[in-house]
Amino acid sequence: MSAFKPILTEHIHKKDCHTLSFYRSVGGYTALEKVLALDPDAVIEEVKASNLRGRGGAGFPTGVKWGFIPRGSEQPKYLINNADESEPGTFKDRLLMNKTPHQMLEGMIIASYAINCQKAFIYIRGEFYKEYEVLNQIVAEAYHENLLGKGILGSDYNLDVVIHRGAGAYICGEETGLIESLEGKRGWPRIKPPFPAIEGYLKCPTVVNNVETLCNLPHIFNHGPNWFRAIGSEKGPGPKLYCVSGCVNSPGVFEEPMGVPLKELIFEHAGGIRNGNELKGVFPGGSSSAILNAEEAMGVKMDFDSLEEIKSMLGSAGIIVMDDKVDMVQACLNIARFYAHESCGQCTPCREGTTWLVKILTRMVNGDGTERDIDMIYEITDNIGGLIDFSQGSFGKTICPFGEAVAWPVRSFVEKFEDEFRSYIPQLEPVA
Amino acid sequence: MPLLKIDDAEFMVEKGTTVLQAALANGIEIPHYCYHPALEIVGSCRMCLVKVEGMPKLQVSCNTVVSDTPPERKIDGKYDMVVNTQDEIVQQERKNILEFLLLNHPLDCPVCDQAGECFLQDYAFRYGNAHSRFEEEKRVNPNELLGSQIVINHNRCILCSRCVRFTREISGTNELFVEERGYRSKIAALDDKPLDNQLAGNVADICPVGALLSTDYIHKNRIWNLQEQSSVCQDCSVGCNVDVFYQKDQIFRLTPRENHDVNGYFMCDIGRYGFHRFEEIERVTLPLVKSDGNFTESSWEEAIVKTAEELTNAGAKSAGVASPFHTNEANFILGRLMDGNIGTLPAVTDEEVIYPSGFRISADRSPNQRGMNDVCPSIVEDFASTIEGKDIRFIYILDDGIDRKLDDRWKELLEKVGFVVVQSYAMTDMAKYADIVLPGEAPFEREGTITNDAGRVQWLRPSITSKGEARPDWKIPMLIQSKCTGVEAMSDVSAVMNEMGKEFPIYAGITFFRLGDQGLPLNGKGEM
Numbered sequence: 001m002s003a004f005k006p007i008l009t010e011h012i013h014k015k016d017c018h019t020l021s022f023y024r025s026v027g028g029y030t031a032l033e034k035v036l037a038l039d040p041d042a043v044i045e046e047v048k049a050s051n052l053r054g055r056g057g058a059g060f061p062t063g064v065k066w067g068f069i070p071r072g073s074e075q076p077k078y079l080i081n082n083a084d085e086s087e088p089g090t091f092k093d094r095l096l097m098n099k100t101p102h103q104m105l106e107g108m109i110i111a112s113y114a115i116n117c118q119k120a121f122i123y124i125r126g127e128f129y130k131e132y133e134v135l136n137q138i139v140a141e142a143y144h145e146n147l148l149g150k151g152i153l154g155s156d157y158n159l160d161v162v163i164h165r166g167a168g169a170y171i172c173g174e175e176t177g178l179i180e181s182l183e184g185k186r187g188w189p190r191i192k193p194p195f196p197a198i199e200g201y202l203k204c205p206t207v208v209n210n211v212e213t214l215c216n217l218p219h220i221f222n223h224g225p226n227w228f229r230a231i232g233s234e235k236g237p238g239p240k241l242y243c244v245s246g247c248v249n250s251p252g253v254f255e256e257p258m259g260v261p262l263k264e265l266i267f268e269h270a271g272g273i274r275n276g277n278e279l280k281g282v283f284p285g286g287s288s289s290a291i292l293n294a295e296e297a298m299g300v301k302m303d304f305d306s307l308e309e310i311k312s313m314l315g316s317a318g319i320i321v322m323d324d325k326v327d328m329v330q331a332c333l334n335i336a337r338f339y340a341h342e343s344c345g346q347c348t349p350c351r352e353g354t355t356w357l358v359k360i361l362t363r364m365v366n367g368d369g370t371e372r373d374i375d376m377i378y379e380i381t382d383n384i385g386g387l388i389d390f391s392q393g394s395f396g397k398t399i400c401p402f403g404e405a406v407a408w409p410v411r412s413f414v415e416k417f418e419d420e421f422r423s424y425i426p427q428l429e430p431v432a
Numbered sequence: 433m434p435l436l437k438i439d440d441a442e443f444m445v446e447k448g449t450t451v452l453q454a455a456l457a458n459g460i461e462i463p464h465y466c467y468h469p470a471l472e473i474v475g476s477c478r479m480c481l482v483k484v485e486g487m488p489k490l491q492v493s494c495n496t497v498v499s500d501t502p503p504e505r506k507i508d509g510k511y512d513m514v515v516n517t518q519d520e521i522v523q524q525e526r527k528n529i530l531e532f533l534l535l536n537h538p539l540d541c542p543v544c545d546q547a548g549e550c551f552l553q554d555y556a557f558r559y560g561n562a563h564s565r566f567e568e569e570k571r572v573n574p575n576e577l578l579g580s581q582i583v584i585n586h587n588r589c590i591l592c593s594r595c596v597r598f599t600r601e602i603s604g605t606n607e608l609f610v611e612e613r614g615y616r617s618k619i620a621a622l623d624d625k626p627l628d629n630q631l632a633g634n635v636a637d638i639c640p641v642g643a644l645l646s647t648d649y650i651h652k653n654r655i656w657n658l659q660e661q662s663s664v665c666q667d668c669s670v671g672c673n674v675d676v677f678y679q680k681d682q683i684f685r686l687t688p689r690e691n692h693d694v695n696g697y698f699m700c701d702i703g704r705y706g707f708h709r710f711e712e713i714e715r716v717t718l719p720l721v722k723s724d725g726n727f728t729e730s731s732w733e734e735a736i737v738k739t740a741e742e743l744t745n746a747g748a749k750s751a752g753v754a755s756p757f758h759t760n761e762a763n764f765i766l767g768r769l770m771d772g773n774i775g776t777l778p779a780v781t782d783e784e785v786i787y788p789s790g791f792r793i794s795a796d797r798s799p800n801q802r803g804m805n806d807v808c809p810s811i812v813e814d815f816a817s818t819i820e821g822k823d824i825r826f827i828y829i830l831d832d833g834i835d836r837k838l839d840d841r842w843k844e845l846l847e848k849v850g851f852v853v854v855q856s857y858a859m860t861d862m863a864k865y866a867d868i869v870l871p872g873e874a875p876f877e878r879e880g881t882i883t884n885d886a887g888r889v890q891w892l893r894p895s896i897t898s899k900g901e902a903r904p905d906w907k908i909p910m911l912i913q914s915k916c917t918g919v920e921a922m923s924d925v926s927a928v929m930n931e932m933g934k935e936f937p938i939y940a941g942i943t944f945f946r947l948g949d950q951g952l953p954l955n956g957k958g959e960m
Contacts, residue, residue: 191473343613345591345617354614376565383531386489
């Protein structure tokens with residue numbers, strides 16, 4: 001195991017680590033003090049210099065995103081903390097909210113200050129009730145200690161934070177679906193452009209950042225962008241929380257730098273495959289990423305570029321491990337069902353295609369598959385989400401990336417485990 | 433202005449125009465469902481995808497704005513944007529989307545009212561596959577009544593959400609929404625808040641497929657059997673532009689016709705379904721003369737001679753009643769006949785309704801109050817009071833028709849007047865008091881001009897033929913005048929318009945040709 005010392009999760013095993021007094025005792029809110037003395041533009045420049053990339057799944061550079069907020073606009077600006085963590089296999093934000101909520105809140109205040117936002121939201125997944133209670137408590141603490149409200153820490157900066165609970169839709173984790181939901185509407189992602197930075201919440205400039213992204217901010221300002229850039233992969237540096245689940249001996253959230261070998265996460269941190277079984281496949285970045293076969297999984301590094309090279313993605317770093325006892329056709333149907341259930345139904349290909357896939361896969365599992373079904377799965381997934389190959393063909397066939405999120409895993413299952421799919425197709429016995 | 437190239441055509445477009453708008457405005461078809469020019473852009477049907485040069489993936493043309501490109505980045509040195517709507521990948525994508533849309537479609541065109549004007553049918557024919565590759569069970573939901581005479585056939589619905597956006601953005605009544613999620617999504621209204629607004633009929637018009645239907649037209653006819661006439665709604669002073677669909681002498685439906693100076697894209701249900709009130713009425717098709725309290729049929733010649741005689745005898749003790757339900761031409765000729773001694777009945781009014789989108793239903797439920805006043809300038813509003821004390825011996829009433837309920841005051845008045853002429857298409861309350869009834873045309877039979885309350889002159893065109901021996905409403909008073917004065921009667925309504933323009937310069941130069949489909953504003957000067 002590497003000698004890396006956790007940064008975001010350094011204190012999570014300590015008693016009362018979620019309280020303000022604890023957080024202050026380990027240097028909490030000192031970054032905020034530094035930030036409040038800076039010009040907001042300088043704050044954005046620092047984050048750009050750190051090359052922090054979003055931890056929600058898409059990996060967009062955070063500082064660049066902030067930079068899209070129009071300067072001098074009279075409209076209010078909004079920061080939304082996307083705590084609607086719902087990607088299957090992902091449970092890192094929940095940990096951060098439970099154990100180090102003040103780290104996240106400090107990050108929120110820094111981000112809000114940078115984009116001149118006076119009102120920020122935490123959109124928390126509805127099922128996270130315990131975390132919701134923690135957040136309520138720490139936000140109240142923060143108001144009491146003048147970390148929120150008027151004239152924060154003696155500056156002339158004001159910020160209010162509102163906690164909003166989601167109502168149980170996966171799609172509300174997509175930033176524009178989230179904004180619609182926060183506005184009290186149905187969580188249908190919006191067509192872009194305009195992007196949220198121009199027209200977001202209530203048609204005002206809005207930044208949506210993931211919990212883990214925000215948690216990185218205090219450290220960037222405490223140690224400087226160069227320190228941050230030196231951690232892990234060059235093109236997407238920093239510490240990263242990896243959630244390992246599935247057929248492993250000790251599942252959990254592990255913090256390592258960007259670019260840690262997937263093999264190390266599975267076999268060292270998570271204690272290897274259960275019952276001494278063989279590794280068969282891995283989702284490296286939540287169920288929306290293309291599945292890796294054992295060979296790919298053993299060789300890949302966990303960062304944006306390395307995974308993109310093998311036509312998968314880092315996504316939310318929700319690593320779901322499958323061993324040789326897993327039936328890949330059943331697993332594929334399970335994933336397809338999830339996406340069919342969660343499709344918002346707005347765009348034609350996703351609404352109709354997801355359930356078509358489920359119907360075909362169900363028929364296959366029931367023993368009524370035909371040779372043609374394999375080709376149909378390829379075609380349908382391509383028509384919903386486009387080809388996985390970024391260099392050719394068209395993708396972006398739907399308003400939001402949900403189309404790709406269903407197409408890529410389902411297609412990759414068939415691609416990489418085609419024999420298993422074929423074994424489900426009844427073979428005609430030759431008539432003697 | 434940016435220079436846009438679509439396929440082989442190129443044109444300058446206003447900054448901010450989308451590719452789809454530019455294409456449609458220039459006669460290039462890009463198939464689309466969810467886009468409607470009056471509604472917010474959602475980009476969800478994915479039908480209008482096109483290839484834009486320099487962009488890695490296909491773009492929805494409804495949400496792709498043609499923007500100014502800096503000189504150094506112009507394509508081929510001059511284009512701001514180059515769009516391809518015919519590329520193989522675009523054609524394949526259309527096939528894919530249509531395949532998805534048709535997966536669960538019942539393919540029941542032979543019994544669907546939309547057949548013949550259905551975008552699913554048209555696009556599938558032009559861009560789709562001939563066969564379905566879907567071998568699973570189809571999704572089936574029963575039809576439902578949403579309210580306001582609108583039924584939904586869920587199985588035909590493509591979930592473009594135009595209807596939902598309509599009730600949010602145009603009527604502002606918010607009854608419709610999408611229920612459930614994903615594959616189970618369907619258009620719905622709450623049981624205790626059904627579709628209930630006077631613009632509801634429009635949702636059937638804007639539905640690009642056969643999902644939303646008006647119970648008024650369902651299974652009544654096939655669109656290819658019907659003839660279409662562009663005309664103007666006569667149910668309030670807004671004067672919405674409409675298309676009247678009819679077969680022989682029966683009207684089957686009215687739909688709004690686009691006119692951005694009047695009604696935009698829509699019309700209200702009052703006007704839409706208003707034609708039914710003319711269907712089962714007792715028509716007067718021959719002149720009727722009253723003797724001993726009973727009407728007997730008479731010839732036109734006899735009726736004209738008698739009316740002319742009575743008018744001549746009464747001389748200055750005669751009066752005319754103009755009608756805001758009639759054309760400018762009919763009122764103009766009546767005004768001339770009565771030599772300015774003319775008034776009108778109390779206005780027919782109801783509640784004014786203004787929707788958030790600005791769509792208006794006027795309180796004045798007559799179509800031509802403005803025009804009537806323009807061409808009968810000496811008109812007296814409270815005519816009953818004016819003539820009550822006077823010794824009126826002859827009164828000529830241009831009847832408002834079945835829209836008019838006669839009050840007691842007028843009943844008393846009419847009983848006192850020596851000779852009452854009522855020009856009407858029906859045996860109305862008013863006609864019952866007449867000494868002579870002259871048969872005119874019903875609203876959908878009339879031709880002429882009407883002026884809406886914003887001062888726009890519009891061409892009212894006839895869609896069905898007049899009944900029996902009924903004559904155009906401008907012609908009847910003209911024949912009487914001709915009989916009285918010996919001057920030859922004008923033979924067609926255009927000649928009347930010309931004459932009207934000479935007398936009232938704000939109407940000068942107005943011809944049917946110039947009015948066309950969109951009408952003309954009164955410019956106050958009669959400039960051509």
